[in-house]
Structure formats: C-alpha cells, structure tokens
Amino acid sequence: MNRVVQSPLLLLLGGALLKISAFSADYANYVKPGFRPPLIVAGAVLVLLSVATMALDRRRSRGGARQTELLHARAIEETHLARLVGRQPAISSPVPSHEHEHEHEHAGGNRVAWLLAAPIAVIFLVAPPALGSFAVRQAEQNSHVPPPTLVEARPIVLKSGRVNVLSMIEFANLAWDDPSGSLQGKTVRLTGFVVPSGQDDAWYLTRMRIACCAADALTMQVMVKGMPAPDTDSWVRVTGTWIPRKAGRTGAYTPPEMTASRVERITPPDEPYE
Known part of the structure; x- marks a missing residue:
C-alpha cells in the first residue's frame, strides 16, 4: 500500500475514532467509558499523521514535477544539439521507464487497499448498536x-x-x-x-x-x-x-x-x- 492510499485511510480511521468518541457517545457501544480519552487521542494522532503525510507528499510531488520539467528541457536541448552534430541523443526520455512500471504494479494493489475503507465507512453511515x-x-x-x-x-x-x-x-x-x-x-x-x-x-x-x-x-x-x-x-x-x-x-x-x-x-x- 503506497501513500496515495495510506494517507486517506489513516484520515478515515482517525475521523471515525473521533466521531464515535469526541463528537458522540457511540464509543460506549463497544468499550467501557474509561477508554474515551485514549480513543480521542488515537483519533487525533491518526488525523494529524495523515495530514502531515499528505502535506509531505504534496511537497515532494511539486519537487518531482519541477525536476521532470528540467529533465524535459534538457532532453529537448540534447535532441537539438544531437541533430546539429549528427549523433544520437544522450537523453531519450525525461521520465525513466521503470517509474511507469512501478506505478502499474501498484495500481491493482491500490484498488484492493481501498476495500479496507468499507468497514470505516460503515461507522460514518450506520454505527453498529450496542449488543442486544x-x-x-x-x-x-x-x-x-x-x-x-x-x-x-x-x-x-x-x-x-x-x-x-x-x-x-x-x-x-x-x-x-x-x-x-x-x-x-x-x-x-x-x-x-x-x-x-x-x-x-x-x-x-x-x-x-x-x-x-x-x-x-x-x-x-x-x-x-x-x-x-x-x-x-x-x-x-x-x-x-x-x-x-x-x-x-x-x-x-x-x-x-x-x-x-x-x-x-x-x-x-x-x-x-x-
């Protein structure tokens, strides 16, 4: 599971914990009342961790996009120079092919990983009641x-x-x-x-x-x-x-x-x- 899936799942899980403990008394359907403070703390930590991870990924993504633009500009320049002197370009692609393969490998895994969000969504939509x-x-x-x-x-x-x-x-x-x-x-x-x-x-x-x-x-x-x-x-x-x-x-x-x-x-x- 990569960060594209991991961060939203952490956010959903943390939000679910906060929903049943900080913003309602639904947590008492599952645990003793004394567990409320730890649940609130755990939910807040997961939300903060998710937000921090997404912010870091966004910063890295911007840096990666800038690097790709520079590589692309260098590739254009190298192609132009190679044509002038009659040789093959030293830079053929701004994005290594193995990155495309890496993305393809994770595409199927990400779709499966999103299934983990189903139980969390149930808590948001219909919280299971107490035992009866x-x-x-x-x-x-x-x-x-x-x-x-x-x-x-x-x-x-x-x-x-x-x-x-x-x-x-x-x-x-x-x-x-x-x-x-x-x-x-x-x-x-x-x-x-x-x-x-x-x-x-x-x-x-x-x-x-x-x-x-x-x-x-x-x-x-x-x-x-x-x-x-x-x-x-x-x-x-x-x-x-x-x-x-x-x-x-x-x-x-x-x-x-x-x-x-x-x-x-x-x-x-x-x-x-x-």
Whole structure:
C-alpha cells in the first residue's frame, strides 16, 4: 500500500475514532467509558499523521514535477544539439521507464487497499448498536454461570418503604448469595433491555456486563413476572420485588426472578453496559 492510499485511510480511521468518541457517545457501544480519552487521542494522532503525510507528499510531488520539467528541457536541448552534430541523443526520455512500471504494479494493489475503507465507512453511515437480544440468543447455548463476586463494591443498604435502585449485578449477587435475605420484601428498581423468555407470563430484563470491550460481554438477566412483555430490545425501568429462590433447587445457577409493579419505557442509556 503506497501513500496515495495510506494517507486517506489513516484520515478515515482517525475521523471515525473521533466521531464515535469526541463528537458522540457511540464509543460506549463497544468499550467501557474509561477508554474515551485514549480513543480521542488515537483519533487525533491518526488525523494529524495523515495530514502531515499528505502535506509531505504534496511537497515532494511539486519537487518531482519541477525536476521532470528540467529533465524535459534538457532532453529537448540534447535532441537539438544531437541533430546539429549528427549523433544520437544522450537523453531519450525525461521520465525513466521503470517509474511507469512501478506505478502499474501498484495500481491493482491500490484498488484492493481501498476495500479496507468499507468497514470505516460503515461507522460514518450506520454505527453498529450496542449488543442486544441477538447477542443474548447467540450465547444461550452456554449454560448460565453465577455472577462474578463484586470487588470493592459499594455497601448496599436496602431500606423498606422506598425504591432501592440497584445495578443488575448487585441484584443478582444479593439474590444468589446473601444469607441475610436483605432483598426480602424490599422494592427495587432495575434498568435493562427486554429479551423474550419463551414463556407467556414472564420475560427477561437483560443487561450486558463488560470487562474491557463488547467482545468479552457477559449476560446478566432477571426474569420479570406480573407485567406483559414490552417490545424486544426496548429499554425499560422495572420496579418490583424479588421472588425468593425456592427451597430444594439445585446448585446450578438460574437467573433471579422478580414481580414487577411498574414498567417504564426509557430511551437507551449513553452507557449501555455495566
């Protein structure tokens, strides 16, 4: 890939990074929020590198054009002198033939290299959304595993007579491994997107949890009962109470359950992952 293709591709890539990180919150569909500053810096560096490279190439091109003009003038002069003295011209062409061959060799490679711009163009035209129900269904073939234990988690104090706002993993941890049963009888509020459960009287409130980027996403789900299922992939805020696990269940992990008293449609959050 020569610089004729390399510089525009760097500019497109840098512009795409700046578009999703500096000028929108789309970057949060792919990585954790803490990656925003590095993405902005990387995008700015790529744009500056591309602009500097194109400026350098333009300067070299001007110098090359000037040199070609001088060679052409010398060739004309040499041809005229050769005719006067009756000999063959010492300079036959102002542009070496091997340069034409070099350009021909790269022509096909450049056309292929431009295909690399297609994925970058997609980001400008239609930025891929955050993971949703399709990704959840793809992962359903894997058995559920217990939620990871929270490290340095904030103390969770649930109060009666008020709505306790919890993250999905906080709710799952309390539902799965809380000997005190602090969720019992408490009203909680969870936020996520809707995934069908295959049951008429229940559906899944779902949130994806990532450690670094969308490629390592884990599915966190709560089965919601008592309210009709909203549209698949719609984002909702569910208020309700925990349904305690039935005695005698095996040690295999199953998503916790809750009875909903209220379901509110909301706009997708800027940070879709936990």
